Amino acid sequence: MVCMLLTVVLLAACSSPQEGSTQATQQPKKELTFLFNFASQTVDPSLDYTPLRAGVVETLVKLDENVKIQPWLATQWSSKDGQNWEFQIRDGVTFQNGKKLTAETVKQSLERSIELNPGVKQVLRIKSMEASGQTLHVVTEESFPQFPSELVHPNTAILDTEAADPDKKPIGTGPFQVESFTAGTSLKLTRYDAYWSGAAKLDRVVFAFNEDANARLSAILSGDADIVYRPPVESMDKMKQDNQLKLDSVVSLRTHELIFNTKKPLFQHTNLRKAFDALVNREELKDAIMGGQATVAQGPFLPDFPFVPEYPTRKTGAEEALKWFKEAGYQVENGKVTQNGKPLTLKLVTYASRAEFPIFSQALQSEAQQLGITLQIEQVENYEDYLMTDTTWDLGMYSPLIAPRGDASYFLNVSFLPDGTLNFGKINDELLNKLIYQLDQTVDTAKRNELISQALTRIHEQTYYSYLVHPNTLVVYNARVKNWVTGKSEYYMLTNQLDVEAK
């Protein structure tokens, strides 16, 4: 037995230097594990965002860091009337199976997405398409000036429709090709050497999923992951103390807002909405509740959008709120608000999946309590359905995606038009409706910006919502990771520039 063990040890010792010398002549493979916070059950690009995030597929246009649209698989586009469009498809691009990207393959891919995903059909509103070489002619159902922006949508990404298994192994034009996919766990990728914009610096990437924030933190601490999306904010100090880790915090395209139910006679009064808006302590929400991982909101959009108006300085605090309550016809005595001698009791609804909202609600409840107003907080399941169908609530918390594709018309349409799917406050303002309808028909960018600015000014004047903060997206990554960029849009994560230093 001892002899056998000695033989094994001896053999191992003899073989080691040889293996070592072989390895020394080879470049170590550059590998990285990226850990995301939502799991994908399919990687069909027409149904899921992961293939775009993972650099497997690409769209015709993309958003840059300033949330402006830029050419990607389409090099240029034009339309005179906002309905008839001509797109030039980039030449010299191949799918990961070597097949050339043409206008015809783009057409087939878009047709597939429209057929498969009713949401894409609504996003694109395409009446007909015609392909000729590298030129794609598109006719939309009606004048649709923001059509190129809508092509940023990840579900419009281009794939080879003739390739087998698009839901497990889609063939796109991106820098990484799918090696294997395990639903809900990980997507394994390898470099596509013939990528049109230069082969990726990484040989292999694992795009993994884990919905538990603490488990994601453990993964980066144990070295199981190199980049972790949205680690727990409460562990900021722990991550900062680790000199092997780097933190990136970027303001997102979401805005946390307080909704007023304007179907209630109470909130039809602008001054009452202004009173509640003044009660919100945004700095406290940002610093004390969100640990500084947010930006105080002036309006729905981040200030760097070209159409954001100069908002007048807003006064906040109990004094200011009392002033507006008085203006709204409420009695104010000894700092307490009453209506016809009776104290106010209102229902504030919220939901649990945004952890900060129940605490935001308690902060507002506390501010209101000081003015003698009772806010009864209710946490609701199926929140959007509840807001749409229930009539008993007065105030609500919500966090819409403000400009998912860089254009403002999406947000204005869904949040303010009477039949908009996110118009929870049941807002119906004739002037605002007119501005949005006009915007939807306007092609000229300067004119569009002017109309959006007017709409935002109107929203601010009427205080239809109280915009609270823009939350940040937090990413933690190992110091050996190079060229990581935390984008505002959350669409583009694995790029051909992403790199790692050898372990």
Add this chain to the structure above:
Amino acid sequence: MIQMLGKRLIEFFLFIFLLSLISFAGIKLAPGDAVRQLLRVDDVALTNEQVEIQREIMGLNEPIIVQYGEWLSKFIRLDLGTSYMTHRPVIEEIWTRMPATLLLSCTSIVVLMGVAVPLGACSALYPKKWIDQVSRVLAIMGASIPSFWLGLLLIEGFSVRWSVFPSMGDGTLMHLVLPSLTLGLTMAAVYVRLIRSSLLNSLSQDFILGARSRGIGRKRIFWLHACRHSLTPVVTMFGISVGSLLGGSVVVETIFAYPGLGKFIVEAIHNRDYPMIQGYILFMGAIIMLLHVVTDVTVGYVNPEIRLKEGGH
């Protein structure tokens, strides 16, 4: 035998029919909107009218009984429908995830048995001795520690501090160690006490005294008589445990990013993926029904008293 089998089959189909009816009604009556989820209304500019049109296209505006009738007619032809989330057949989605769930269930059972059987047996053999006290403390700890916390503790120890096992994912046996320990240890806590009390109860039976008076050895009495007698409650409980393991341990699957059925179904529920939820309920119903039959047969085998009471087969 054929009569019993026929009776069981009738019971099975009746159960599946009732389950399908109740679950279908339950899913449809629960709040939530599949169409809003499907259309991703939070990032597509839509009107409520367009949402309604889509609802009509999907037949979700029809009365529940009509929807159920359509579903049942497909089900009879063994068609469970297509998942709204992935656009793949429901049955394919279940089969794809089943092997991972089965594997995790098996390894968890190995941990469960490896811990619970020796500890429970030793506690019964040496009551009030140190081994009994230790097993009692471990059982209380195991029962009171939530599985997600135990999972995170194991990750902290074996992945972050000692880098022995991976903290998440699948593909190798190493990936199975921490989730199996989490599931197995939390379930073992209950079994330790169950095995102990069941064995103590068996050891105090008259037939054990009789065996001793006949001069049969202590080991033989323990293994051949007491153990067999004490298996009845353990086997019954085990059937239930296997059912819940196969049903999916969502928390453990989430923490370890394990590709099992449980996490997938929670996502399907969140997305109001009606065909997927309905298909899963029926699939699990059938498996649990089957497990009950297996449990009944096993209990009858280990306990002739029960077998005789139920008709002497």
